[in-house]
Amino acid sequence: MWSKKAAAVAGGAIFLTLAGLIRLNYLFISAGLVMLTFVVISSFLDVWMPNVKIKRETTSDNIFEDGTMSVKFIIKNTGLGIGFVEIYDSLPPQARIIKGSNYTLLYMKPWQEVSFEYSLKLPLRGHYHLGPVKMRVKDAFDLFYNERIEESIHSFSVFPQVEVLEEQIITSRAPKLLSGAMPLNVIGTGTEFYSLREFVPGDSLRSVNWKALAKKGKMMVNETVREDVMDVILLLDAREVSAVGGGKDTPLEMSCRAAATYAKQLLDERNNVALMVYGETMERVDLDRGEHHLFKILTALSSAKPQGNLKLEIVLKDLLPHLPSGSPIILFSSLDDDHTIAEAFTSTISRGFTITTISPSSLDFEERMKRIPMEPLLIAKIERDNMISELRSFGLQVGDWKYGDNVNTALQEI
Amino acid sequence: MEENPVEIKASRIPKIDKIINYKDFFGEYPIIFVIKIISSLSLIYVISEFYVYHNPMDSLLTKYLGASLKGFEPNPDVFVPWCFAAGFLFYIFTIFKGRYKFFLFLLIAGSLGHYIAEPAINVQQGEYLIPSKVEIENSEANATQWKWKPVKLIYDDVEETNDRIEDAKVRLTNVIFGSMPFLGAYGIWKRKGWAIAASIGLAIIIGFLYTPNLCLENFEESYCGYETKQEEKTWNEYLSSGIFIGLGFVIYIELSYAAIKYENYAEQFKPAGLDISLLTNAQRKSVSKTLRTLFVSYLINLAVILFVTFIIAEVVININKYLATSDGQIQDSIELQGPYGIVFTSLLFFLLLGIIRMFIGPDNKMKEA
Numbered sequence: 001m002w003s004k005k006a007a008a009v010a011g012g013a014i015f016l017t018l019a020g021l022i023r024l025n026y027l028f029i030s031a032g033l034v035m036l037t038f039v040v041i042s043s044f045l046d047v048w049m050p051n052v053k054i055k056r057e058t059t060s061d062n063i064f065e066d067g068t069m070s071v072k073f074i075i076k077n078t079g080l081g082i083g084f085v086e087i088y089d090s091l092p093p094q095a096r097i098i099k100g101s102n103y104t105l106l107y108m109k110p111w112q113e114v115s116f117e118y119s120l121k122l123p124l125r126g127h128y129h130l131g132p133v134k135m136r137v138k139d140a141f142d143l144f145y146n147e148r149i150e151e152s153i154h155s156f157s158v159f160p161q162v163e164v165l166e167e168q169i170i171t172s173r174a175p176k177l178l179s180g181a182m183p184l185n186v187i188g189t190g191t192e193f194y195s196l197r198e199f200v201p202g203d204s205l206r207s208v209n210w211k212a213l214a215k216k217g218k219m220m221v222n223e224t225v226r227e228d229v230m231d232v233i234l235l236l237d238a239r240e241v242s243a244v245g246g247g248k249d250t251p252l253e254m255s256c257r258a259a260a261t262y263a264k265q266l267l268d269e270r271n272n273v274a275l276m277v278y279g280e281t282m283e284r285v286d287l288d289r290g291e292h293h294l295f296k297i298l299t300a301l302s303s304a305k306p307q308g309n310l311k312l313e314i315v316l317k318d319l320l321p322h323l324p325s326g327s328p329i330i331l332f333s334s335l336d337d338d339h340t341i342a343e344a345f346t347s348t349i350s351r352g353f354t355i356t357t358i359s360p361s362s363l364d365f366e367e368r369m370k371r372i373p374m375e376p377l378l379i380a381k382i383e384r385d386n387m388i389s390e391l392r393s394f395g396l397q398v399g400d401w402k403y404g405d406n407v408n409t410a411l412q413e414i
Numbered sequence: 415m416e417e418n419p420v421e422i423k424a425s426r427i428p429k430i431d432k433i434i435n436y437k438d439f440f441g442e443y444p445i446i447f448v449i450k451i452i453s454s455l456s457l458i459y460v461i462s463e464f465y466v467y468h469n470p471m472d473s474l475l476t477k478y479l480g481a482s483l484k485g486f487e488p489n490p491d492v493f494v495p496w497c498f499a500a501g502f503l504f505y506i507f508t509i510f511k512g513r514y515k516f517f518l519f520l521l522i523a524g525s526l527g528h529y530i531a532e533p534a535i536n537v538q539q540g541e542y543l544i545p546s547k548v549e550i551e552n553s554e555a556n557a558t559q560w561k562w563k564p565v566k567l568i569y570d571d572v573e574e575t576n577d578r579i580e581d582a583k584v585r586l587t588n589v590i591f592g593s594m595p596f597l598g599a600y601g602i603w604k605r606k607g608w609a610i611a612a613s614i615g616l617a618i619i620i621g622f623l624y625t626p627n628l629c630l631e632n633f634e635e636s637y638c639g640y641e642t643k644q645e646e647k648t649w650n651e652y653l654s655s656g657i658f659i660g661l662g663f664v665i666y667i668e669l670s671y672a673a674i675k676y677e678n679y680a681e682q683f684k685p686a687g688l689d690i691s692l693l694t695n696a697q698r699k700s701v702s703k704t705l706r707t708l709f710v711s712y713l714i715n716l717a718v719i720l721f722v723t724f725i726i727a728e729v730v731i732n733i734n735k736y737l738a739t740s741d742g743q744i745q746d747s748i749e750l751q752g753p754y755g756i757v758f759t760s761l762l763f764f765l766l767l768g769i770i771r772m773f774i775g776p777d778n779k780m781k782e783a
Contacts, residue, residue: 008611009667016618017760021753027467028621029753030656031663033730033760037723038664040767044774045715084679084708105679107704140715141668142675 006143010039042143049137050108051079054152056130062298065161065248065257068098069120071130071154075106076113083108086136089118092128096121122158124248125256125302130154159298160253160260163407194223231272231287231324234259234297235315236304237333238279243306244336245365254360254401255332256301261407262330263297275300278315280308287324313340316348329355334362335387345396356397359388364403435509439603445705446677450602453669457598457613458498460662464617465490467655470591471639474623477632485584487637488591497592501599508604530582533574591620598666605674614663657727661720668716676705726763734759 002010013035020028057072073089089102100118108114122128133150196212199219212220236259242252259275266273267289275285275297285293285300312333323329329348335341335357348355363380366372372380384400391398401409430436441447470476470488480486510518550557589596594613601609629638680701737759738750750759 005671012614012618017757019618019622021757023622024753025621025624026753026756027656027659028618029756030654030727030731031660033756034657034660034723034727035664036760036764037726037730038719040764040771041719041722041726043771045719107708140712141719142671 001145001147003138003142003145005141006039006042009035009143013039039143042139042141045139045144049146049148050077050081050083050085050135052076052135052150053078054131054133054150056152056154058154058156060156062157062159062295063122064159065125066121066123067158069122069156070099070117071102071120072115072117073102074113074115075108075133077108077111080110081108082110083137086138088134088136089130090132090134091120091130092122094122094124094126095128096123125158125160125253127155127157127302129156157299157302160256160301162264163257163261165261165265166408196220197223231274231327232262232266233287233319233323233327233329234263234273234275235319235329235331235333236275236277236301237312237331238277238304238306239309239337240279240306241309241337241362242279242334244334244362245369249365249368249403250306251334251336251360251362251365252304252306255334255358256304258358258360258401258407259330259332260298260301263301264294267291267294267297273297276315276319277301277304278308278310278312279304279306280310282310282315282318309337311340311344312338313344313347316344320348320351320353323353326352326354329353331355331357333357333359335359335384336362341387342390342394345391345394349394349396354397356399357391358399358401358407360401361403368403433511433514435511438509439506441677443676443680443702443705445702445709446673446680449669449673449676449709453602453666453673454498454502454599456662456665456669457595457602458494460659460666461494461498461595461598461617462490463655463659463662464594464621465494465591467659468621468624469629470620471629471637472624472626473591473620474625474628475590475620477628479587479590480633480637483584483587484580486587487584487639488588490591493588493592494595497589498595498599500589500592501596502603504596505600505603526582530575530578533571533578536570594620598670602670602673605677607671607674610667610670614667617663654731657724657731660727661724664720664723665716672709672712676709679708680705730760730763731756733763 013032016028016032016035018032020026020030020032053076055074055076057074059068059070063069071089073087075087084105084107086105087103091097091102098119098121100116102118104116106114106116131151131153133152134147135150136145136147138145196209197220199208199221203221207221209220209222236255238252238255242255243250245251245253247253263273263275270289272287272289273293274287277283277300283300283303285296288296312331345355361384363372363377363384366380367377388398388400401407441450470490471480473488476486476488507515507518550559594616596613597609597616598613600606601611601613630640734750734756738755750756
């Protein structure tokens, strides 16, 4: 391919020749012809193209949002060619280089292995890949160049950011009994008050409610909620409407971060966790526990894309018959554009499930983007507050998650 | 007992690297410095050779400037080296740092002003030097006092100043012809591609303004420097010399471009955004060696290509000459012995080369992704 320089020299040479003809200037004609000959002769030179083997070494194949990944790019000349090669390792558009460069100019000798390093920061969850690698070689005079694309791809995932929760997420009134001995981190009678009952022989005196004894005149003991292993269903709203905002500031991104945080906490406490992502279809990660399962959930969260408009009522109608009875459901949704919410929640409660909602407010994003005038925005905010109040009046736990707050703040609202 | 820390006083004399960026001049690698020198020499050669065939006295510029400016006699032997030096000194001026650049500018402007005004403006001095301590007359105790001499500006040799102004104008107008070496020198040393391209563009423009024997039509023979109309050179003479000028231009373009290119290559070896001082001696030597190897291979390539270009250009001219002078239908069908003839022959030759190129030479295919 012609470089800019070749085009300039050839263009200049033709101009000189024609100008020489116009002015009858032999000197111009001959000088132009010499320059033109130079370009034509140079085109006969071979533009060397190396045969290379490319390898990348990364610090990790999976990182969390805003995490950094160091890449060591190793290229080996597997032929006898020699010369300068420009190398450009293609990066995802979301990636930010924080150290080094993904472009370099290398002088390669036969069978030489050269490497360069750079570090990336990925602010947004998803599945990405490094590569392909673009290589460019020029001739000695930079008149002609040759490009090649090496299909060397290195895939990696960026998981949603996981925060450390300051308090326990949820307790179940339907703990799951484990078969077989499992060493559990959190097991026992729990600390949260559930009800009072009469003392029966065998009860510990430590559980006696002395105030109730004084009041009623008989021995009463406190019953606590058992904090035990349970099945928790994380339900993520990935409908098209959840992409309101931009970049990291969308309900879906916030929901993914919250779901990842909750999943981590619940799995750390040895619970069984399932993830359901609904939008156009329903993607499921079935109930399981352990580190490996967390990886599955994070991968599924990384894949979540805003599309479709599946209503919550349909999702729950389809889902509930397959869930262990009484399992807590945690819904991550902005609760936008879904007229079935109230019905969906009512039917869920009536079937004995508890449902907790973490709702990132999409109106905050709209306000930030200044896309909605003040008055309609105010009305929309009032409507949202009313809806949340209504849901709370059913006895539902709804966390109104404002823009800029961390997951812990949303949790405290519940 | 507590010892007071020794206070090291900073020297009031600034270090040389605070005044001038001399590293920019010498470069980080000697090979690049050498390329710049060779490139400068080729520039001087090309421009000097160019003016051998484009006498500035026969230029359209001289026709108008010579009539209006007294003493306007552009001489390539004078303005080519001086304008090159001016371009180089302008580059040196640009590498001065901060306030020193400003001081230097003031110094140059002041010196020039003084040089021009000095003969005309004179100061008439009074009885005392300024200021002087003199004894008070009629005083008893030899009392002294400071006295100021009355100062008066007088206009002494105005004619000389006017001559100097005219001389400065003539020198400045010579820069029009010398703008090629001026810009070329600046471009090579400052690594400015646009300046190099502009110097070549100006050569074309100045070539356009040249008309043989134009001077004699407008001025006296004594002014033009030649008495009778110069005999038109034969087209063969022009073509042969044109080949050398063409080759000179290619060398100038290539070498000045190479200086920029290799400096950019050297940049790649540095840690990102940092100085060469962070490279170890071994690394620096390795880079230097790589650059040397590369430049030698580049020079060999250039020499071979230029030689082949020269041979081909000669072949084309001789083919044209043969076709133009030999008996036959070709000679009768078109006027080959002229500018159109040589261009026609060359185009035929390039057509032939294009056909050859289809069968031999590299086939730079893109690998399918």
